[in-house]
Amino acid sequence: MRGVFLTSTWLLCSILLLPYLANGEGFMEEPDLEYPLFDYGNIRLPTPSRGLLYPRESATREVRSLDGMWRLVRSEASDPFQGIREKWYENSLRKTGRNVLAMPVPASYNDITTDDLRDHVGTVWYERTFFVPRLWKGTQRTWLRFGSVHYSALVWINGRNATHHSIGHLPFEADISSLLNFGGENRITVMCDNRLGNRTIPQGSVNNVKTDNGSVPIQSYTFDFFNYAGIHRSVHLYTTPIVYISDLQVSSQLTSEGLGRIDYRIWIDGIQESHMGVNLSHIHVQLRDREDQVAAQQINKGIYHGTLLVPDPHPWWPYLMHPDPGYLYDLQFELFVETNEGEAKVMQDSYRLPVGIRNLKWNNESLLLNGVPLYLRGFGRHEDADIRGKGLDNALLARDFNLIKWIGANAYRTSHYPYSEESMQFADEHGIMIIDECPGVNIDIFEPQLLENHMSSLEQLIHRDRNHPSVIAWSVANEPRSYKPGALKYFKSLVNYTRGIAHGRPLTAAINANPSTCHLTQFLDIVGFNRYNSWYQNTGRTDMIVNLLTDEAQKWRKTYGKPVIQFEYGGDTMEGMHSLPAFVWSEEYQVELFSRHFIAFDKLRAEKWFIGEFVWNFADFRTAQTITRVGGNKKGVFTRNRQPKEVAFLLRRRYFALAQELHQCQLPEDLTVYISKKVIRHQEL
């Protein structure tokens, strides 16, 4: 039940507490999901996501973390559903008689133990106990929310079914009020399945192979990062009132009159379920600036969308494009109800959403933010670290953002899946622009059920991230086999669907097909290509980069007439390995390879349609075991431990030089080192 959303019989009582408030006219209507699906007549469109607001405390909401040490039991790889048959969720996992391990949450389980749990295929079971205060009973709802579990999860509370979800890297939640033992102990059990198949996003395959110990299932996949699994992000319990704000949507603009404009939409749920005869009174929407001053406000009665106009707005600017990047306002929503007597108004629920005000526009030449054409200096990244794998780690998150800012980057792509909500919040606050990618990496074997899941992954991603000012584009895939004939109708359908829910962002993808064979790029707004000149092709020949790269970019441009970005380039580099003259895998080779790319990028930048350069990769990361990887992929500018390789200093000088050239930013004092009296600081740039 979607709750109250009145559009037709609206009675707007917009009390203009400030002179510049407006009503909801001109607000983007909810997309019509009946998109023509071409040859896929019988496709089921994803059910639109609902709720899932990031858990935040407020006057009406409490948040509790269930992070910490859980217990874990693994099933036999040959019998992943044994635990379901034997109903392991009915009692403590200790009663299964199996080996019970201590397992931290959030974390991937793979690198925690010293045994073969790392390569386990199939299901593992997590559990822990927790208390819920007596006072929560009946007066509010208690929600259970997972930031992400990879790949799929079944969840029980006190032995009773609570929720389930598939597709990693995305949040899910359930109202578990009816399952809880208030004032007493509760048990949560999670079955997590890491198997990837033809229809999962991303795809993989599980095959039985004969080993010295008999036949065992082996998971294989073509993507180049380790299939870490487990409860990867935080688990929260949070409360809302019975009648509550269930969802919020915002979009912003800077008007030609110099005003900031925020269009918002609110969903209220729970009225039917409330036995208290709640009468909604009004919603107070208030925008507060960093100094906690009211910048705009509005009171809505009987209508759940509107527009705030903000005089003298502080626009949201990216890092190094403005002295005060990442300016966020607090958009506070307060829902009021009438008491039984109908006289007093009581605050029923309140939620605060950080918002940025900015204009995002694009055309066939440029991507513009606040009217300024963007040149993106960035990275492809991974959520990856030793021991915790893909588990959320705030220390790592803070370190990564410090490094991103140290090096002068202004953007990254969430290759190859949605990153944590905490990292999206960080990006908003620091002015780092995000190309937000769904988990559709290396898609092959195109078929309708895969398409349904792929659409769902985009729908869930966009629903989760649509309110973040840092998101400047959606990436629908990384290196799909887009040259295959089946890719045409698949991507036509996927992009058509996604365009209808894109919430004001352009669509792109990271392509490794070539301009004349790719069936996907024609549907996109921004052309993104991955190419490893002088690494996978012409290995060792850094004298074969500039012409090949400029020719290829020009071909993409000529074929599709859209802005072009290089989303990946680079070469594997063993930290500490040196060679003069440069030799593949040495630090010197990575420096030379990057520097030759810079020459090509500068030639291309002169043509206005080339709008960004992304290094592969921000840091070294773990992959599956293969003979082409030494402990993982070593294309990082930083080591897996987040220390700079030699190339980091070169890249830093380039990224700051670009920022100074394009946006007159101040250069950091330590960008160059003293050499002699004659070499003046910074002139070396």
Ligand code: GCB
């Ligand atoms: C690519 C992929 C990325 C790999 C990279 C590489 O094209 O998009 O996932 O890690 O190449 O290093 O081979």
